[in-house]
Amino acid sequence: MGSFSGNSPPKIVHGEAGYVLEDTFPNPLQDNTAYSVVKQYFVNVDDTVAQKIVVHKGSPRGTHFRRAGPRQKVYFESDEVRACIVTCGGLCPGLNTVIREIVCGLHHMYGVKKVLGIDAEDRLLDAQGGYRGFYARNTIALTPKTVNDIHKRGGTVLGTSRGGHDTGKIVDSIQDRGINQVYIIGGDGTQRGASVIYEEIRRRGLKVAVAGIPKTIDNDIPVIDKSFGFDTAVEEAQRAINAAHVESDSIENGIGLVKLMGRYSGYIAMYATLASRDVDCCLIPESPFYLEGAGGLFEYIEKRLKENGHMVIVIAEGAGQELLSEVLRTSHQQDASGNKLLQDVGLWISQSIKDHFSRQKKMAINLKYIDPTYMIRAIPSNASDNVYCTLLAQSAVHGAMAGYTGFTVGPVNGRHCYIPFYRINEGQHYVVITDRMWARLLSSTNQPSFITAKDVIEDSRDEEEPPKTPKTQMSDDNSADDKLMVNKDVNERAVIG
Numbered sequence: 001m002g003s004f005s006g007n008s009p010p011k012i013v014h015g016e017a018g019y020v021l022e023d024t025f026p027n028p029l030q031d032n033t034a035y036s037v038v039k040q041y042f043v044n045v046d047d048t049v050a051q052k053i054v055v056h057k058g059s060p061r062g063t064h065f066r067r068a069g070p071r072q073k074v075y076f077e078s079d080e081v082r083a084c085i086v087t088c089g090g091l092c093p094g095l096n097t098v099i100r101e102i103v104c105g106l107h108h109m110y111g112v113k114k115v116l117g118i119d120a121e122d123r124l125l126d127a128q129g130g131y132r133g134f135y136a137r138n139t140i141a142l143t144p145k146t147v148n149d150i151h152k153r154g155g156t157v158l159g160t161s162r163g164g165h166d167t168g169k170i171v172d173s174i175q176d177r178g179i180n181q182v183y184i185i186g187g188d189g190t191q192r193g194a195s196v197i198y199e200e201i202r203r204r205g206l207k208v209a210v211a212g213i214p215k216t217i218d219n220d221i222p223v224i225d226k227s228f229g230f231d232t233a234v235e236e237a238q239r240a241i242n243a244a245h246v247e248s249d250s251i252e253n254g255i256g257l258v259k260l261m262g263r264y265s266g267y268i269a270m271y272a273t274l275a276s277r278d279v280d281c282c283l284i285p286e287s288p289f290y291l292e293g294a295g296g297l298f299e300y301i302e303k304r305l306k307e308n309g310h311m312v313i314v315i316a317e318g319a320g321q322e323l324l325s326e327v328l329r330t331s332h333q334q335d336a337s338g339n340k341l342l343q344d345v346g347l348w349i350s351q352s353i354k355d356h357f358s359r360q361k362k363m364a365i366n367l368k369y370i371d372p373t374y375m376i377r378a379i380p381s382n383a384s385d386n387v388y389c390t391l392l393a394q395s396a397v398h399g400a401m402a403g404y405t406g407f408t409v410g411p412v413n414g415r416h417c418y419i420p421f422y423r424i425n426e427g428q429h430y431v432v433i434t435d436r437m438w439a440r441l442l443s444s445t446n447q448p449s450f451i452t453a454k455d456v457i458e459d460s461r462d463e464e465e466p467p468k469t470p471k472t473q474m475s476d477d478n479s480a481d482d483k484l485m486v487n488k489d490v491n492e493r494a495v496i497g
């Protein structure tokens with residue numbers, strides 16, 4: 001089949017709610033011993049997953065997504081598939097597991113033999129991984145044998161990069177290489193990049209399925225329950241928090257300060273804090289704080305040290321950036337992908353705390369600062385992320401084989417589904433401090449909330465209004481952003497015919 005050559009235009013049937021392609025071939029999984037016995041292993045093509053599961057009597061049922069999984073029929077014939085895999089953005093535990101399971105899933109479940117890794121064969125001569133890898137002269141062939149052990153390693157065997165996304169050149173490369181399934185593993189930036197690739201592929205009328213797999217330790221991708229790598233990051237953060245606790249508990253007025261990643265979203269810091277129970281204060285980008293005066297951080301530190309003799313503070317890298325820019329010259333620098341380059345909040349807050357207590361001369365403190373950020377990102381995925389990565393990879397393979405395209409795969413309320421790119425790209429997932437999870441955190445640390453009654457964000461979700469917060473937020477309890485949710489993408493499904 002390969003890419004559409006121009007002789008027979010792709011048959012795209014426009015349905016009421018998007019466009020639909022007809023399934024054409026029986027699924028070879030029907031002859032696979034693991035899948036052939038029980039009919040229910042296959043997903044009914046009409047199965048959908050509700051985005052909103054907490055509903056009020058009489059309220060609209062909201063958006064539904066296609067349920068992921070193997071179909072009785074597939075669109076692609078196995079020996080016609082030429083798939084490629086690319087990894088983009090920052091490192092994240094589980095990248096290699098996803099690569100492995102896409103290769104093995106395609107090979108073992110569908111008999112697909114041609115899978116390319118988008119990476120220069122010789123990285124010294126050519127562009128490296130990530131979207132830039134599409135510009136390299138060569139790719140690397142991936143087989144179950146070559147990927148067999150990679151899930152035990154951190155990083156990505158394909159390499160990764162930021163920036164350098166040239167849609168035209170990428171789609172040229174896909175077309176020139178005869179690729180008809182593109183698996184794109186990456187975070188929010190990557191999924192935006194995948195969306196424009198998908199649009200360009202559609203514009204050119206190519207018979208190519210584009211599937212996104214959501215990666216990021218920051219857990220900032222909306223709609224899905226969580227991104228892979230997040231669990232591992234939270235678990236690994238415990239080691240740093242434990243060390244901070246041991247250090248601070250062993251000295252007089254000890255303060256253990258741990259900086260964790262989280263550029264715009266404080267999920268790692270919040271979950272690592274909730275998991276540990278040793279943390280006395282957790283600072284995240286979504287919850288502004290202040291240092292001086294009544295109700296401020298310094299006052300709380302003093303109180304906690306008097307009560308307990310030591311304390312642990314966890315701070316997300318994106319927290320307090322507005323305070324830093326007041327004292328340091330504001331920098332508007334960005335990385336190659338356009339992400340804001342942050343000032344080092346860990347060093348800044350350590351110094352501010354030390355300066356305050358030495359100025360005040362009431363109490364001598366001992367502060368130990370731990371920055372484990374890159375160590376947390378570079379490890380292999382834990383057991384639960386490994387299973388999760390396997391499901392994501394297999395769901396993506398089933399979707400692409402069935403002819404779906406333009407989707408990110410991921411669990412919504414525990415069920416894997418195919419989410420159109422535009423849904424994934426319309427917001428970012430932040431900690432919503434009016435959700436109960438943040439209240440749980442505050443009650444576990446006993447830290448001040450740093451907000452006064454007049455700052456309290458009015459939660460109007462019962463009236464089905466989007467939350468009145470400065471950013472587009474996605475709530476964890478399925479109740480936010482109701483007005484954004486309509487039923488129109490239920491049937492969106494691209495089929496290549």
Ligand SMILES: Nc1ncnc2c1ncn2[C@@H]1O[C@H](COP(=O)(O)OP(=O)(O)O)[C@@H](O)[C@H]1O
Nearest residue numbers: 089090162163165186187188189190192193337
């Ligand atoms: N709006 C966009 N359009 C096209 N490509 C994008 C867009 N945003 C990011 N990208 C590309 O996606 C890749 C990864 O983005 P980045 O933000 O670094 O990481 P992540 O995907 O982990 O968030 C980069 O190569 C970047 O150029």
Ligand SMILES: O=P(O)(O)OC[C@H]1O[C@](O)(COP(=O)(O)O)[C@@H](O)[C@@H]1O
Nearest residue numbers: 089090187215216217218261262263
């Ligand atoms: O130094 P780098 O490699 O640009 O990465 C730093 C950033 O990467 C992250 O770990 C994850 O970011 P992405 O998932 O968007 O790539 C952020 O928490 C952090 O700010």
Ligand SMILES: [Mg+2]
Nearest residue numbers: 187188189216
């Ligand atoms: Mg990102």
